[in-house]
Structure formats: C-alpha cells, structure tokens
Amino acid sequence: xxxxxxxxxxxxxxxxxxxxxxxxxxxxxxxxxxxxxxxxxxxxxxxxxxxxxxxxxxxxxxxxxxxxxxxxxxxxxxxxxxxxxxxxxxxxxxxxxxxxxxxxxxxxxxxxxxxxxxxxxxxxxxxxxxxxxxxxxxxxxxxxxxxxxxxxxxxxxxxxxxxxxxxxxxxxxxxxxxxxxxxxxxxxxxxxxxxxxxxxxxxxxxxxxxxxxxxxxxxxxxxxxxxxxxxxxxxxxxxxxxxxxxxxxxxxxxxxxxxxxxxxxxxxxxxxxxxxxxxxxxxxxxxxxxxxxxxxxxxxxxxxxxxxxxxxxxxxxxxxxxxxxxxxxxxxxxxxxxxxxxxxxxxxxxxxxxxxxxxxxxxxxxxxxxxxxxxxxxxxxxxxxxxxxxxxxxxxxxxxxxxxxxxxxxxxxxxxxxxxxxxxxxxxxxxxxxxxxxxxxxxxxxxxxxxxxxxxxxxxxxxxxxxxxxxxxxxxxxxxxxxxxxxxxxxxxxxxxxxxxxxxxxxxxxxxxxxxxxxxxxxxxxxxxxxxxxxxxxxxxxxxxxxxxxxxxx
Amino acid sequence: xxxxxxxxxxxxxxxxxxxxxxxxxxxxxxxxxxxxxxxxxxxxxxxxxxxxxxxxxxxxxxxxxxxxxxxxxxxxxxxxxxxxxxxxxxxxxxxxxxxxxxxxxxxxxxxxxxxxxxxxxxxxxxxxxxxxxxxxxxxxxxxxxxxxxxxxxxxxxxxxxxxxxxxxxxxxxxxxxxxxxxxxxxxxxxxxxxxxxxxxxxxxxxxxxxxxxxxxxxxxxxxxxxxxxxxxxxxxxxxxxxxxxxxxxxxxxxxxxxxxxxxxxxxxxxxxxxxxxxxxxxxxxxxxxxxxxxxxxxxxxxxxxxxxxxxxxxxxxxxxxxxxxxxxxxxxxxxxxxxxxxxxxxxxxxxxxxxxxxxxxxxxxxxxxxxxxxx
Numbered sequence: 001x002x003x004x005x006x007x008x009x010x011x012x013x014x015x016x017x018x019x020x021x022x023x024x025x026x027x028x029x030x031x032x033x034x035x036x037x038x039x040x041x042x043x044x045x046x047x048x049x050x051x052x053x054x055x056x057x058x059x060x061x062x063x064x065x066x067x068x069x070x071x072x073x074x075x076x077x078x079x080x081x082x083x084x085x086x087x088x089x090x091x092x093x094x095x096x097x098x099x100x101x102x103x104x105x106x107x108x109x110x111x112x113x114x115x116x117x118x119x120x121x122x123x124x125x126x127x128x129x130x131x132x133x134x135x136x137x138x139x140x141x142x143x144x145x146x147x148x149x150x151x152x153x154x155x156x157x158x159x160x161x162x163x164x165x166x167x168x169x170x171x172x173x174x175x176x177x178x179x180x181x182x183x184x185x186x187x188x189x190x191x192x193x194x195x196x197x198x199x200x201x202x203x204x205x206x207x208x209x210x211x212x213x214x215x216x217x218x219x220x221x222x223x224x225x226x227x228x229x230x231x232x233x234x235x236x237x238x239x240x241x242x243x244x245x246x247x248x249x250x251x252x253x254x255x256x257x258x259x260x261x262x263x264x265x266x267x268x269x270x271x272x273x274x275x276x277x278x279x280x281x282x283x284x285x286x287x288x289x290x291x292x293x294x295x296x297x298x299x300x301x302x303x304x305x306x307x308x309x310x311x312x313x314x315x316x317x318x319x320x321x322x323x324x325x326x327x328x329x330x331x332x333x334x335x336x337x338x339x340x341x342x343x344x345x346x347x348x349x350x351x352x353x354x355x356x357x358x359x360x361x362x363x364x365x366x367x368x369x370x371x372x373x374x375x376x377x378x379x380x381x382x383x384x385x386x387x388x389x390x391x392x393x394x395x396x397x398x399x400x401x402x403x404x405x406x407x408x409x410x411x412x413x414x415x416x417x418x419x420x421x422x423x424x425x426x427x428x429x430x431x432x433x434x435x436x437x438x439x440x441x442x443x444x445x446x447x448x449x450x451x452x453x454x455x456x457x458x459x460x461x462x463x464x465x466x467x468x469x470x471x472x473x474x475x476x477x478x479x480x481x482x483x484x485x486x487x488x489x490x491x492x493x494x495x496x497x498x499x500x501x502x503x504x505x506x507x508x509x510x511x512x513x514x515x516x517x518x519x520x521x522x523x524x525x526x527x528x529x530x531x532x533x534x535x536x537x538x539x540x541x542x543x544x545x546x547x548x549x550x551x552x553x554x
Numbered sequence: 555x556x557x558x559x560x561x562x563x564x565x566x567x568x569x570x571x572x573x574x575x576x577x578x579x580x581x582x583x584x585x586x587x588x589x590x591x592x593x594x595x596x597x598x599x600x601x602x603x604x605x606x607x608x609x610x611x612x613x614x615x616x617x618x619x620x621x622x623x624x625x626x627x628x629x630x631x632x633x634x635x636x637x638x639x640x641x642x643x644x645x646x647x648x649x650x651x652x653x654x655x656x657x658x659x660x661x662x663x664x665x666x667x668x669x670x671x672x673x674x675x676x677x678x679x680x681x682x683x684x685x686x687x688x689x690x691x692x693x694x695x696x697x698x699x700x701x702x703x704x705x706x707x708x709x710x711x712x713x714x715x716x717x718x719x720x721x722x723x724x725x726x727x728x729x730x731x732x733x734x735x736x737x738x739x740x741x742x743x744x745x746x747x748x749x750x751x752x753x754x755x756x757x758x759x760x761x762x763x764x765x766x767x768x769x770x771x772x773x774x775x776x777x778x779x780x781x782x783x784x785x786x787x788x789x790x791x792x793x794x795x796x797x798x799x800x801x802x803x804x805x806x807x808x809x810x811x812x813x814x815x816x817x818x819x820x821x822x823x824x825x826x827x828x829x830x831x832x833x834x835x836x837x838x839x840x841x842x843x844x845x846x847x848x849x850x851x852x853x854x855x856x857x858x859x860x861x862x863x864x865x866x867x868x869x870x871x872x873x874x875x876x877x878x879x880x881x882x883x884x885x886x887x888x889x890x891x892x893x894x895x896x897x898x899x900x901x902x903x904x905x906x907x908x909x910x911x912x913x914x915x916x917x918x919x920x921x922x923x924x925x926x927x928x929x
Binding site for chain 2: 037038039040041042043044045046047048063064075077080081085086087090094095098099100101104106111113115117121123124174175176181201203210211213214215216220222224225227228229230232301304305356450453454471475
C-alpha cells in the first residue's frame with residue numbers, strides 16, 4: 001500500500017480534518033454529559049414477608065396492590081414467632097417496580113442483586129462457609145389485573161460471606177453482619193411492565209439446608225436497569241454513526257478495487273475493522289422495543305468482542321506491515337501467532353460469556369460464580385484471556401520497538417538513497433508515526449476518562465441548573481472516539497490515486513487528497529514527486545517490495 | 555432559671571390552646587401513635603410496655619396527630635403504619651442505648667395525653683434532645699424503608715437533571731427513597747412543634763434535624779460493576795439504609811457531646827451569627843452547634859429519686875453491676891444509697907438450635923444468679 005491519502009494531504013487540510021474530528025469528539029462527550037441521564041438506575045426493594053401457610057408452591061405472592069391480591073404479611077419475624085409461623089411458611093416477595101410506575105422496554109436489561117440483613121446472635125452465628133439455599137421464582141404480567149406468568153423458577157445456592165465488625169458479645173446482639181451482596185438474576189430484556197420475585201429460604205434439618213445462616217431480618221434487593229433516556233440517546237448516536245461508517249467504508253472499498261492490483265493485507269484489515277465497527281454501530285437494540293429479545297445483551301457483548309478482536313489484529317498487522325526490512329509480508333499466516341493469541345483470548349471471553357449470559361437465557365437466576373467448579377472455570381477463562389492479552393501486548397511492543405529501530409536505522413541512510421526510495425521510506429515512517437501517535441492519544445484518553453468516571457461520584461454539578469453526567473459522558477465519548485478513530489483510519493489510509501485525475505472520484509464525498517496547485521509546501525512537492533515518478537499503483541507496490549527485500553538481504 | 559422555665563411553660567400552654575386539642579398534649583403528642591397503631595402488634599416486644607390496643611384513630615379527641623399531620627398522613631397513605639413502627643423502633647432503641655444509665659428511657663403507653671415518654675419532654679435537657687432526635691430519625695428511617703417495600707405509594711420520584719417533562723422515571727430513574735423519608739419526617743415531625751420562637755422550639759427543631767441527619771450520615775454507598783463480562787466500565791452505586799442500631803449509636807455519641815445553647819440576647823454581638831440557627835452556645839468559648847449536633851438548654855436532673863413532676867420513678871429497685879465502675883455500676887446507679895444482693899434461681903434457655911427465623915429449639919437450664927438491686 002503505497003501512496004495513501006495521509007501522505008498526499010497538505011498539513012493545512014490535515015489540521016482542518018483533525019479540527020473537525022476534534023469538534024465531533026467533543027460533541028460526543030457533550031451529548032453524554034449534558035443530554036443523557038446517568039446510564040443506569042438502581043432501585044432498592046425490601047422484600048415483604050408473606051405468609052404461606054399451605055406451602056403453595058405454584059402460587060404467586062404479591063406484596064402490595066389491590067386488597068384481594070395482596071398476601072398475608074408479617075412486619076417482622078418476632079411477629080411470625082408469636083403467630084407460630086415457621087421459616088418454611090415465609091415467602092419473600094418483591095414487586096418490580098415500586099407503586100405507580102411501570103417498567104419500560106427502553107430499560108433494556110434488569111439486573112437484580114440481593115443483600116441479606118443478618119442480625120448477630122451469640123448462640124446463632126453465621127457459619128464460616130454458610131450457603132443460602134433459596135427457591136426463587138420470577139413472574140411477569142402486563143396488566144395490573146392479569147394473572148402472573150412465570151419466567152423462571154429455580155433452586156439456587158448462594159454463598160453467604162459475612163463479617164461482624166464488633167466483638168461477638170451479648171451487648172452487640174441485634175447489630176447486623178456486613179454481608180457481601182450476591183447476584184440474584186439478570187434479564188437480558190425488560191419487555192414486560194411488572195415483575196414479581198418470590199423467594200423462599202426453606203429449612204431442611206436432615207439435609208442441613210439453611211441451618212447456620214444466622215438470624216435473617218430482611219431481604220434487600222437492588223434492581224439495576226439502563227435508563228430509558230440513556231438508551232434513547234445511545235441509540236440515536238448509533239443510528240447516526242452507522243451510515244457514516246458505511247458510506248466511508250463503501251468509498252474506501254471502491255478506492256481499493258479501482259487499483260490495478262489485488263487488495264493487500266493491510267487494506268483488507270482496515271476494511272474488516274470498518275466492518276466490525278459498522279456491525280457494532282447497527283442499532284439492533286431497537287428490535288427490543290417491538291420483540292422480546294433476551295439475547296440482545298449477549299449479542300452486544302459478542303459485537304464488542306469482535307470489534308476488540310479486529311482492533312487488536314489491525315494494530316499488529318499494521319505494525320508488521322511497516323517493518324521495513326522483512327521480506328515475508330502481506331500474508332495473514334505471517335501473523336498467526338499474534339492473531340492466534342487475540343482470537344484465542346477473545347474466544348475465552350466468549351465462552352465465559354456464553355457460560356454466564358448464555359445460560360441465563362434459560363435460567364435468569366443462574367450464576368457461574370456460585371459453585372466452586374463454575375467459579376474456577378470462569379477464573380480459568382478470564383486468566384487465559386488475560387495471558388493471551390499479555391502475550392499479545394508483548395508481541396506488539398516488541399514489533400513496535402523493532403519498527404522504531406528500523407526507522408532510526410533508515411534515518412541515517414536516508415540522504416544516500418535515491419529519491420524514489422527515500423520518499424517511499426519517508427512515507428512509511430510518516431504513516432507509522434501518525435497512527436502510533438493517534439492510537440496512543442485515543443488509548444490515553446480512554447484510560448483517563450475511565451479513571452475519572454471511576455473516581456467521581458457520577459455527576460458533576462455545574463452551576464445551579466446543570467449537572468454533567470460523567471459516566472454517560474465517558475460512555476458516549478469513548479464510543480464516539482473509537483468511531484472517529486476507525487473513521488479517520490479508513491479515510492486517511494485509503495489508497496490515494498491523486499495522479500489518476502478525477503475519474504472515479506466524483507462519487508466520493510471526501511476528496512481530501514486532491515490538491516490545488518496553489519498550496520504547496522516543500523513536503524507536498526516532494527510527495528508529488530514520488531507519485532509522478534512511480535509508474536502506477538500495482539507496479540509501484542511490487543517495486544517497493546523488491547526494494548524492501550533487497551534492503552533486508554543487504 | 556426555674557422562673558424562666560415556668561414562664562416558658564405558661565407561654566407554651568397558652569399558645570398551644572387549640573380547639574379539639576388538649577392543652578398539654580402538644581409536646582410530641584404524635585408519639586402516642588406508638589401506643590395505638592404499633593402496640594397492638596408489638597407490645598410484647600418492648601419490656602415494660604403494657605399491651606393496649608385501642609382504635610384511637612377513630613376518636614378525634616384522642617387523636618394523637620394534629621391537623622397538619624393528619625393531612626400529611628392522608629396525602630401519603632401508608633405512612634401512618636411507618637410512623638407507628640418508627641415510634642416503636644425509637645422507643646426500643648432509646649431503651650437499648652440508655653439501659654445502663656439512671657434514666658433508662660421509661661415509657662408509658664397508657665399515657666395518651668402526654669405522649670409516651672412522660673414529663674421529661676417538658677424539660678429541655680440532654681435526654682429530651684435524644685428522644686426528639688431518635689424519634690425523628692426513626693420516622694425518616696421507617697418511611698424510607700416502607701417506600702422500598704412498596705407500602706407507601708406516594709414516595710417521590712424527583713429526577714436530578716432535566717429530561718422530557720412527565721417521563722422522569724422512564725428517562726432517568728428516580729432518586730432514592732431515603733430522601734423522601736427524610737423530607738416526610740421533616741414535614742411531619744416538625745409539624746408537631748407549635749410554639750415558634752421559644753428556646754424550646756428552636757432546640758427541638760434542631761434536634762429533630764440532627765436525628766434525620768444521623769440517618770443520612772449512616773447511609774453506606776455500595777457499588778456493583780456490570781460492564782461487558784462483568785467489568786467496571788459500567789458501575790452502578792446506591793445508598794444502603796443503615797440498621798437502626800447504628801443510627802442509635804451515633805445519636806448516643808452525639809448525646810454525650812451535646813452542647814448547651816441559649817437564644818442570644820438582643821444587642822449581643824454574637825447575634826448576627828446566630829440568625830442562621832437561632833441558637834448560640836451557652837459557653838462562649840464553645841463552638842456553634844452544627845446541624846448534626848444535639849443541643850439542650852437545661853441541665854438534666856440527677857434522676858436519683860422518684861420525681862413525680864418528671865414522672866420518673868428513680869433508680870430504686872434497678873439492677874446494677876457491682877464490678878462496673880461506670881454508669882451502670884452500683885455506686886453511680888444507686889446514687890450512693892447502696893444496694894441489696896440476693897440469689898435468684900432462674901430457668902434459662904440453653905443449647906438452642908436456631909432456624910433463620912421464628913423457630914428455636916432449646917433445652918431449659920436452671921442457673922443461680924446473683925442480683926444486685928438499688929435501695
């Protein structure tokens with residue numbers, strides 16, 4: 001790939017393009033920070049304690065609502081003890097959402113976390129490796145008067161990890177343990193208006209089930225969903241980005257096919273990168289408004305995974321193709337180690353995701369982290385992926401180092417080279433350094449904003465009226481930034497056919513590479529020299545490879 | 555001092571005369587709700603509270619709430635139960651925190667007229683400050699709790715930033731229920747205070763606020779990461795409601811460090827600062843009380859002997875701890891009157907096996923205990 005748009009662009013135009021993209025980037029941050037609400041909302045629910053004297057396993061217990069639907073409740077378990085109600089008669093019931101509200105399809109997902117309030121009692125402590133066994137049920141309805149339709153029923157085990165920060169004396173009875181939260185369920189779509197959770201904690205003395213779990217006072221649930229406003233802003237951003245990327249991609253591919261040679265590896269890689277970006281941009285989530293698609297969460301994970309995989313591959317191939325004294329190039333097989341590591345790492349994450357979110361499609365209460373083997377398996381996959389990532393970054397750093405060593409080597413011999421070769425190498429060095437800088441900038445911005453969003457409380461007050469949602473700004477900003485990144489890589493690294501005149505260029509809306517005779521810095525004149533001296537795209541390329549090969553032999 | 559106090563009481567009573575409301579029932583009368591709504595279910599949980607269940611809500615003369623409070627309760631169905639359970643919670647907490655002191659938070663739920671705590675509320679001492687704070691904290695806590703349970707329908711959903719009007723919940727979710735609890739408690743509890751501009755009024759209002767602040771102070775922030783594959787690119791945080799015991803603890807700490815205050819004299823150069831809170835520390839070298847401090851304006855009585863005016867029976871007959879040199883030790887608790895020692899054979903539960911709720915299987919053990927009681 002010789003003679004890309006980037007080299008043939010005057011610095012003025014390059015700065016103009018950079019300025020425009022910077023403005024676009026700032027707009028992305030502003031959209032997230034000023035228009036969108038925070039990405040997610042947590043809602044606290046305290047489960048009501050319904051009484052089920054007859055052990056009706058199939059009945060649903062509703063904590064509030066019309067009088068004839070509401071279950072018989074007890075305020076606390078002292079009352080239950082007085083009324084001779086046992087642990088097996090208690091059903092914890094929570095209705096989602098709270099009164100006078102309903103869930104909306106824009107909420108996209110519903111994640112439920114459980115926290116147990118366990119009081120300390122000297123003679124009834126929480127055992128060391130206590131496990132809570134619960135019979136959990138989830139149901140939905142779309143009408144306040146309709147019957148509940150079950151989504152899932154399952155018997156689940158959750159580890160009860162509790163600390164008691166005070167001394168374990170009689171004085172401190174009644175204080176609560178500090179118990180870790182446990183995941184309860186995750187729904188990949190929030191399609192219905194009302195949900196109902198019923199949880200039983202059955203006691204089976206013979207099987208030693210639910211015996212040493214302390215004195216449970218309350219079941220707290222925290223429901224997390226994506227804010228409707230955020231979904232709307234997010235999907236609007238995606239909807240506007242999709243055609244932009246697709247148009248530039250079409251333009252790019254036309255450019256590549258117009259050449260009198262087959263596309264080289266780097267060109268194919270850039271195209272694939274653009275495709276994966278376009279895939280991630282497609283606002284497929286809009287389907288969830290009309291159809292119940294619980295696997296959308298999984299799909300968006302997969303889409304993200306494909307993009308990461310593509311981006312990492314692009315970096316390695318780009319660096320590899322700029323190793324100037326390596327004769328073996330332009331074939332994917334050369335990079336099998338690196339690309340293999342990436343693919344394997346992504347595959348590990350995919351399998352892990354399938355194990356968690358995939359299984360949750362059938363049983364939302366499922367969590368891989370609960371059982372010992374599942375936890376080890378999940379950790380194994382994550383560690384494997386981590387190892388792959390480290391191997392990859394080692395390779396990448398090594399290759400970048402090699403390229404820089406080459407560059408400094410070439411620098412020394414540049415003045416002695418013939419014009420064609422010198423300009424070729426200068427072009428290579430320029431292209432490489434530009435992408436390096438650009439990539440580092442994007443990565444650094446991502447990391448900085450990630451840290452800011454982690455450290456801050458979620459939103460900044462700005463004057464009296466305005467609040468800046470840091471988390472939303474981070475999400476839309478970083479998302480927009482990688483779009484800008486891919487966009488500029490596609491249009492700057494597209495093959496330039498400046499010397500070919502106007503043919504075939506009318507269709508493209510971005511004719512950045514066309515230069516008028518008026519603006520001419522020294523650099524441009526030099527660059528133009530290359531173009532006029534080089535015979536043609538195909539010929540030029542082979543010449544370069546020959547030269548590079550020769551160099552390597554020397 | 556006594557004269558001043560009497561003056562205030564008289565003024566207080568005079569201002570408080572209102573149709574349908576008994577004269578001296580003004581002070582924290584709503585607390586009487588503890589003896590009506592909650593007692594029916596909870597009486598046997600609180601030691602020393604006789605069981606009494608009367609449908610007081612039906613009788614406006616005996617109604618423990620004033621007009622504004624009734625309106626609030628009517629507008630927010632479900633809050634009455636919260637106030638009832640909140641009052642019980644506060645009483646329990648008060649008795650727990652003060653179990654080792656001479657004044658051990660005695661209550662009398664038969665006393666509808668005077669609220670459950672008796673005449674201590676007519677004073678302005680530290681103990682009064684604690685009662686006001688813990689009661690207001692309990693209402694805020696319980697209302698917040700019941701919002702999360704869904705039993706109060708009117709829990710607000712005020713949205714933090716701007717979205718299309720009317721779609722707040724859909725657009726950006728709701729703020730936490732704890733805020734609603736605090737706001738409701740402010741309106742409800744503060745409505746119980748009538749005589750504005752007296753020291754007592756300012757002190758009580760201050761302590762009410764301190765109680766609510768104590769709830770907010772004890773909220774704990776918790777977060778969950780749920781980004782791609784569980785990473786922290788998406789993180790959601792929320793506030794966890796504290797156990798009321800923690801609120802009680804921090805209020806007790808504030809009780810120990812409460813500051814004595816007065817209304818500044820007119821012409822006093824410290825008055826300008828006091829305009830904000832209306833109260834200045836009695837000792838000019840002390841700092842101004844902040845929102846979360848408890849304040850009082852009268853010295854506490856020593857609570858040693860039976861005090862009919864206070865409705866406190868003194869420490870006679872109270873159990874004390876011989877080995878302790880603290881407030882629960884026999885020396886201090888019995889005010890130097892000495893103590894009697896006796897042996898008592900008691901049956902106790904032992905070797906119990908528990909379930910997480912409701913069922914306890916125990917053996918009965920006989921134990922001989924040495925009990926010391928104040929003379």
